[in-house]
Amino acid sequence: METMNILGKKTCSSAAAIMIAGLFALCGQANAQADNFPNRPIKVVVPYPAGASTDLLARIVGQTMSKVLGQSVVVENRPGAGGIIAAEYTARSAPDGYTIMMTSAGILTNNPSMYKKLPYDAVKDFAPISIAAQLPLVIVVNNKLPAKSFQELMNLAKKEPGKLSYGSAGTGTSQHLAGELLKSMAKVDILHVPYKGGSPAMADLLAGQISMMFVQTASALPQVRNGKVRAIAIGSPQRSAMMPDVPTIAESGVPGYNSDTWYGYVAPAGVPQPILARLHAAIVAGLKENKEKLLNDGYVVDGGTPQQMAAAIKTDTSKWGEIIRSAHITADQ
Template sequence: MFESTRSFSRRHGLKMLAAAATLAVAGGAAAQGAFPSKPINIIVPFSAGGTTDILARIVGQYLGEELGQPVIIDNRPGAGGNIGGMAAARSAADGYTLFMGTVGTHAINQSLYSKMPFDPIKDFAPLSRVATVPNLLVANPAQPFKNVKELIAYAKANPGKVNFGSSGSGSSVHLSGELFKSMTKVDMVHVPYKGSAPAMTDLLGNQISVMFDNMPSAIQHVRSGKLRPIAVTTAKRSRELPDVPTIAEAGVPGYEATSWFGLWAPVKTPADVQQKLHAALVKVLKNPAVIKKIEDQGGDVVIDTQAQFDAYIKSEAAKWGKVVKESGAQV
């Protein structure tokens, strides 16, 4: 009788364990299927008001609507985007922290900085590019030059007197200026800021002379007459400012620089969560309202597969690494 009771208890215990295991698996699947169940943060590695921030807020608003959870923008400026990049790379890989990065954070900084606090390839899972934008060479109206040729002549006659601001060392805004210096042989002084917005404030106040700023954060000041447009950095003229020449056609043949922005997750984010985020992001970027908002800022929407974005990042890192080396740019 004792043996029979023990045998029954053992069998009953095994059934209970099996049932518990089944519930655990089902519960885990349900938890994964419930993503997202809380707000999502997008870390922006530059200050509020700059292009990266503007794009993150446009995308974040509609991504939140698509996923059914609020999206919170978390600005972490400094070190050319490296402070925000480090925070994102070290965050929990659960899909609730994303990173709105740039050509600077993922294709330039690794060549510009002797030591990086994160690996832009190994520490992140690319979701998709969001947009490409021209950089716009703008000047305070009080400056004594109105076009590229006059700027070059003035800078050569006054070495070191022209200073150009940027959203941080290693940003496309910075490298656009370094490429201009290298190709024109002019002596201009780089002044890095913790984001585009504070640099723009000083440009508007004539504390710095010029800026090769991303179109979205500069275009409003051009339209209002507070800044003088000199040229765009892309190979073709901008749709939003068709009367402004390219730097190449204005006197520096072969000059071209384009900024791009994208969304990443920490590399160990589960594959199914990455897929859900990518699918939602694609829907957002196909939304006519989003397309219009980005185009109104002078940008163009870009949609990549994760593999396409990964390959593009690697090709851009090789391209800008060469520019950094040839220009002699330093942090």
């Protein structure tokens, strides 16, 4: 019996030694990959067309990333299906750090609640790298609309329920959900009009076909500066440095309102930690170097940690999931 026990202990010890040796080998392999990373161009997948705000951000930051990493950073646009095409492609890419995605928040936080089935798991299939920028949404109205303030706008909405309309880039987009959040918190009835993209929605706003829009500051700034639309209130917790005279919705009568969205970088799950760290450092360097330009374009630079991005995904999935379910929003036909 004693011999059995002694042999058993020796057997377990040998198995443990093999496991430890295997772990050291894996760690050594990961470190070797990181030491050699990158030795070829890095691809940044963008889920939207060239010229979109995600695309512009990826290209601006990518220039600095190239210098930091010593390799080309190439943007590849894979638009369509609410970001699903790009997300599935990224999730199925090799977990080696050479393919990453510039994602909008909604691809990871909204889609899981809007689609009955997705070809990717928003949590399990991706490794967060960093939120790149926060994007406040500002309410802009047609110049012919008599409301000159947020309170006047709400008074109009309450006086004639369902008459005021707001356009969005499509069902389930951040613009759409910002309106649903306002409807829920301010107890108003405004009509959602979805478009196939933000540009046709803005065209109809300028033409007076819709009353207002929730627009990312990066897209709203040129129209506001040219006097083509009027900015009423911003959905951030704080006022924007680019629009300091535009009050927040929270301070204008809807305490706690926050419709901020964000763009960030993710990699396929399984990318070695040392490689993720190198990518994170390069991204943060790109954000810092271009901070002033990005701010002028309406982006609020973030550059947080992977852990902070993971926490934001969890929080926003819960918040917007509740809005999506209560408003019965679905992208499935």
